[in-house]
Amino acid sequence: MSISLTTRLTEMLGCRYPIIQTAMGWVADPRLVAASCNAGAFGFLAGATIEPHLMERAILDTQALTAQPFGVNFHMYQANAGEIVELVLRHNVKAVSYSRSPGKQMISRLKDAGVVCIPTVGALKHAIKAVEMGADAVTVQGGEGGGHTGSVPTSLLLSQVVDALSVPVVAAGGFKDGRGLVSALAYGGEGIAMGTRFLMTRESPVPAATLARYLAEKDPAAIIISRAIDGMPQRMIRNELLDRLERSGGMARLLLALKSALAYRKLSGLSLGQLLGSALTMRGNGEVTAAQTLMAANAPMVIQKAMVEGRPELGVLPAGQVAATIDSLPSCEELIQQIVEQAHLRLADLCRRAS
Helix, strand or coil: CCCCCCCHHHHHHCCCCCEEECCCCCCCCHHHHHHHHHCCCEEEEECCCCCHHHHHHHHHHHHHHCCCCCEEECCCCCCCHHHHHHHHHHCCCCEEEECCCCCHHHHHHHHHCCCEEEEEECCHHHHHHHHHCCCCCEEEECCCCCEECCCCCHHHHHHHHHHHCCCCEEEECCCCCHHHHHHHHHCCCCEEEECHHHHCCCCCCCCHHHHHHHHHCCCHHHEEEECCCCCCCEEEECCHHHHHHHHCCHHHHHHHHHHHHHHHHHHHCCCHHHHHHHHHHHHHCCCCCHHHHHCCCHHHHHHHHHHCCCCCCCCCCECCHHHHHCCCCCCHHHHHHHHHHHHHHHHHHHHHHHC
16 A cells, blocks of 8 residues: 655645754754755754854755755844845745744745745644744644743644644654654644654764663653743753752842853854844843843854763753664764654554454
């Protein structure tokens, strides 16, 4: 029995399978994105943590490694967002993903050029608003997902959003295999998006010492949500830094915020005015409090400690709870083939039961 995995998502993005590799900061680099795309998935480059002058180089490097379409992720409130939009258009990038502070004018400019716009949301009201602002599809991340996340489980959120929208809906949060893909399709989703599973592959740029911490974690309950990093709920593996921050007072967190802000300013090449402008945009949209504005630079800089410098005890380890059930580092090609084969077997079995 031949069972197709073609969905509206694959037709929209031009990929072989309805699987998205998400744009993890410091992780989703050209090598990982190209490997994901060459294996039949659709990969997104991380554009929110890269130095502005290196963004074009990353796009060109990805195009040199794959002939398949791929996307770029960025925050529309970041100071160089306009530059990234122009790079996307200049180099015919297939799609963009984004989260907070969608810019209606930017979305309109991208859509007019045929770029597919797929925001990631964590609540039904945000999904509805995203489509009103022009999204072609939405990725919904449930509370099981890693990094900044919401509180609604994926199964409940996915059902709500599928019922409310007519555009393709992609499920994120808790996926790693073919069984998960089939379950998302059964709920009415058009595919799945995975971050942690792609982070734990051979093409991942994450240093060995940090990957070892991911592989060592076997308790889903130890992959917790905390506000200690930047004031917003973020799911991560509990480690030495997190324990220290949760025990410390406000002054210690403020000092970390100031140190991170200075480091982020140096990395990004942005002026103090531009950084403040981005923060004020987020505050003006009612997305963050004053305290969260002060702590905004913490997440990217302390994540860098683990993901780039290979010092997991000093950085943040963003992870979906699914990380505790992963015990291998396959290549992207092996991973995608495993997912597809398992999905076909599960679908065939379900068809036999229904006949």
